[in-house]
Amino acid sequence: MSAAGRGPIAVLVAVLGVVLVVSGCARGNSEGAGAASPGLPKYYSAADLLTVVAARQRADRTAVLRLSGRVDGPSGPTTLGGDGSLRIEPTGGVSAQFTQTLTAPGGTPQTARFVVTGSGQVFRDTGGSWTRVDHASTGTPDKTLATTAANVADTADPTANLARYSDAALIADAVDQPVDGVAAVRYLVVVDLVRAADLQTDPIIKAELRSQVDGGLTRISSTLWVDAANRPLRSENRQALPGxxxxxxxxxxxxxxxxxxIAAPSL
Structure with a gap:
């Protein structure tokens, strides 16, 4: 999904938490596969990592998803879980379908099915009938469900952060760490928001990035685990959901x- 098409949501999806970048960990130029450290081949350039992972995703196109996390809000943590699938579209967007369950503090689980198209449309199954959801609207009873679903779908693309800010991203760490017994490399990807703002051509996104930098947020990070065939196995992200x-x-x-x-329902 393009950042321009998603507006503020797209920027917030990329805001994945401030990290301390250890001097010397990130290398500006790729050392390619087969670096000196033992284990699986590693990439030390964000552009090179994006190239090999994106090529594998275009070849495979689909995957099964399992989601877990929480939303920390004013009233306490709301837990999140879900299962579904994704598809990489020829246009570069990502479509997803999943069942999302949110459990607020002291509340009962709220479960809903969603379909998010590669163009960013969000559909929710409301008891057997589908409705289109405006995840950017405010003051609606389903805002938390819909906003979280839209952001979950965007974050479900394991290369979203890399692709959106590839020219402003660095690999801060690359270490061997298996996922459920499968050999993998864990990459810590750090984005320089100052450089991202300088390179951004969309005036709205540029202004939002400048605002974040002016507020003291200069770097954002995400973590991605990749196997020997350059397939993503796991990603971890943090992001702000306004309100x-x-x-x-x-x-x-x-x-x-x-x-x-995965198909957009007929309304």
Whole structure:
């Protein structure tokens, strides 16, 4: 999904928490695969990592998702869980379908099914009938459900942060760390928001990035686990949801290339 098409939501999806960048960890130029450290091949350029992972995603196109996390809001943490699937579209967008369950402090679980299209449209199943959701609207009873669903779908794309700010991103760390017994490399990706703002051509997104920098947020980070075939196995992100709280989300990916069924419902 393009940042221009998603407006403020797209920027907030990329705001994944401030990290301390250890001097010397990030290398400006790629050392390519087969770096000196033992284990799986590693990439030390964000652009090179994006290239190999994106190529694998375009080849596989689909994956099964498992989501877990929480939304920390004024009234306390709301837990989040979900299962679904995603599809990388030829246009570069990502479509997803998933069942999302939110459990507020002291409340009962709220479960809903969602479909998010590659163009950013959000649909919710309301008891057997589908409705289109405006996740940017305010003051609606379903705002938390819809806003979280839209951000979950965007964050479910494991390369969203890399692709959106590839020219302003650095690999701050690359270490071997298995996921559920599968050998993988854990990448810590750090985005320089000052450089991202300088390079941004969309005036609205540029102004929002400048505002974040002026507020003291100069770097953002995400974590991505990649296997020996350059398939994403897991991602971890944090992001702000205005008026709701902070979403912390872990997405696990499996069965890359397996058939999935994702279609925008007919209204």
């Amino acid at each position: 709701i709280g902070t979403l912390t989300l872990t997405a696990d990916y499996r069965d890359w290339g397996a058939p999935v069924s």
